[in-house]
Amino acid sequence: MLLLYYHKAIGYLQAFVHLFYPHICLECGTELVSSHSVLCTHCENNLPYTDLFQIENNRIEKVFWGRCKLSAAGAALFFTKDTLVQTLIFELKYKQNKKAGWFLGNIIGTSIQHVDRFKKIDTLIPIPISRKKERQRGFNQSLIICEGIQAILPTIHIASVLRKPTSNQSQTTKGRLQRNEPIAHVFELMDAVTVKGGHLLLVDDVITTGATLEAACNCLWLGQPHSVSLAAAAYTL
Numbered sequence: 715m716l717l718l719y720y721h722k723a724i725g726y727l728q729a730f731v732h733l734f735y736p737h738i739c740l741e742c743g744t745e746l747v748s749s750h751s752v753l754c755t756h757c758e759n760n761l762p763y764t765d766l767f768q769i770e771n772n773r774i775e776k777v778f779w780g781r782c783k784l785s786a787a788g789a790a791l792f793f794t795k796d797t798l799v800q801t802l803i804f805e806l807k808y809k810q811n812k813k814a815g816w817f818l819g820n821i822i823g824t825s826i827q828h829v830d831r832f833k834k835i836d837t838l839i840p841i842p843i844s845r846k847k848e849r850q851r852g853f854n855q856s857l858i859i860c861e862g863i864q865a866i867l868p869t870i871h872i873a874s875v876l877r878k879p880t881s882n883q884s885q886t887t888k889g890r891l892q893r894n895e896p897i898a899h900v901f902e903l904m905d906a907v908t909v910k911g912g913h914l915l916l917v918d919d920v921i922t923t924g925a926t927l928e929a930a931c932n933c934l935w936l937g938q939p940h941s942v943s944l945a946a947a948a949y950t951l
């Protein structure tokens with residue numbers, strides 16, 4: 715009961731704060747027309763779009779050649795440090811700003827919706843994080859990005875069929891070589907029925923070494939999908 719009052723009080727407080735601090739652009743501070751967006755139109759237009767989704771054999775696909783079977787791959791934005799893209803990812807992962815994740819998902823959805831090689835996609839697969847991290851953060855950021863994609867492409871399903879086994883050490887505590895080794899054991903496929911025969915799109919926030927996505931892709935193939943593609947919000951140069 716006490717908790718309920720607490721949440722109510724927080725809700726009133728937020729509404730009160732919004733009266734004096736309306737929604738503003740994360741980059742330039744301009745007041746936003748919609749409470750759903752995080753950037754003004756000007757800053758959104760100036761993001762470093764990669765335009766890679768429509769390019770076959772693009773540089774992201776080449777990263778995965780010989781490592782896993784992908785039909786198509788791309789990332790919406792270039793990720794560089796101390797830029798707005800880093801701010802968006804930071805807001806999503808460390809400031810519990812789901813709107814930043816939905817926004818990034820919207821950008822992916824808009825980028826792929828008219829690209830032929832992504833047209834058959836029927837299922838979005840968010841890259842899972844450990845249960846511990848999910849408890850700390852309150853959500854899986856890749857799932858939020860999936861929801862943003864689905865807002866643009868509403869016929870596509872989201873299926874959280876991959877799971878990180880609890881025995882896994884945190885990826886960040888391991889070196890790159892080690893991270894590349896236990897590929898088969900990084901993820902578990904929880905629901906093979908859902909992925910069988912499907913056109914899957916693996917979704918992640920940032921592509922760096924590609925080791926996580928490679929492991930996830932190989933794990934998905936255990937369920938005999940028709941195709942696996944991947945989309946990330948950003949790609950590290």
Ligand SMILES: [Zn+2]
Pocket residue numbers: 739740741742743744753754755756757758
């Ligand atoms: Zn702005």
